[in-house]
Amino acid sequence: MQETPQKNRTIMSVIAVVIGLLMAYLIPFLTQISLERVLVNLMAHIDAGNPAFTSGLTLFDFFYPVWRAVIFVAGAALIVISGEIKKGTEWTYPLSMALLSLPAIGGMFMFLPYVSWVDGFPLPLSIAAIGLTGYFSFIFLRKAELSEKFTRFGALTFLGMLSTHAFTIGIGAQRTMWTRPMHPLYKDFTWWLFNWVGEANWVAVILIFLSIPLLAVGKKKGWWFAVVGAVAILMINVPTQFIRTKTLDYLYGALLAAGTLIFMFVPYFKTRLLKEE
Numbered sequence: 001m002q003e004t005p006q007k008n009r010t011i012m013s014v015i016a017v018v019i020g021l022l023m024a025y026l027i028p029f030l031t032q033i034s035l036e037r038v039l040v041n042l043m044a045h046i047d048a049g050n051p052a053f054t055s056g057l058t059l060f061d062f063f064y065p066v067w068r069a070v071i072f073v074a075g076a077a078l079i080v081i082s083g084e085i086k087k088g089t090e091w092t093y094p095l096s097m098a099l100l101s102l103p104a105i106g107g108m109f110m111f112l113p114y115v116s117w118v119d120g121f122p123l124p125l126s127i128a129a130i131g132l133t134g135y136f137s138f139i140f141l142r143k144a145e146l147s148e149k150f151t152r153f154g155a156l157t158f159l160g161m162l163s164t165h166a167f168t169i170g171i172g173a174q175r176t177m178w179t180r181p182m183h184p185l186y187k188d189f190t191w192w193l194f195n196w197v198g199e200a201n202w203v204a205v206i207l208i209f210l211s212i213p214l215l216a217v218g219k220k221k222g223w224w225f226a227v228v229g230a231v232a233i234l235m236i237n238v239p240t241q242f243i244r245t246k247t248l249d250y251l252y253g254a255l256l257a258a259g260t261l262i263f264m265f266v267p268y269f270k271t272r273l274l275k276e277e
Contacts, residue, residue: 023075173198218275
């Protein structure tokens, strides 16, 4: 951060305060409005003769507020460290990238059930846009070669999308598990596979998210976290797609994981992504 011009660090500090305030005092209201619209429309879908979706009410009513709380605290953290960002304190950059990724990841998660059940403008995209504004700004404001900036832009974008998708896969698996035939027993392998793929994706999310702040500053540890998380998602999503062919969700996750691995292994990207051997 010290090599980044003072003007850029000042802009980054202001962005951290503005985005932090939006995360703390606007996103909570956007989250609540989005949640209520999802619940109302999902209840109508259930009443129309789709009782298998009942579990979605409990899951969304739990996870939307959890993301709201996480984003709120992240916003407070951005405000608190804004002064250190302006000074160029090194640890503030990876931490800021992690904090700014949270509304982007959480907003995209909220968007997926929203767009499934609610007509009209997808309000959660506004939540994601707030986080992405800061996320992308920090990538391009920090001093680096232009090719390095664009490489980080691509790699960190794929990591964020993969995090969102893998988290949502876990939510979808739990929704299906709670209303499965013969609950709490498992009818056959194709049903307990839901638990396997969903929870494996959740564990992979932890590694993928941890890789974001580390790769933002070129740490090899972040590269390993990203590779392990993406490979794990490929290993579980690809066979699941062939077994559970009613949806392409697992294919989409596999494609995002493959895209992530391209940035991790193609020499042109890897040499610009990593700053240490």
